[in-house]
Amino acid sequence: MDNLWNKDVEKDFFVKSLEFATPEQLFYVTEDGRYLAYWPKNYEGRKTTLQSRNSLLEFLALKHLGFPS
Secondary structure (H helix, E strand, C coil): CCCCCCHHHHHHHHHHHCCCCCHHHHCEECCCCCEECCCCCCCCCCCCCCHHHHHHHHHHHHHHCCCCC
């Protein structure tokens, strides 16, 4: 079985997703306006969860596994 997720797949996911999603739907935005793919363990500011990205990941994973869209 192919590796479902690695750095190259992750980069491709973000690049392709930006064709139809906004950066705010894909990335966490820090209090000082930086965009992050993941919250650093030492981040002290307010954190949120991105439900929109979770839905995109589920869609792409199912598509990768051969399920119809």
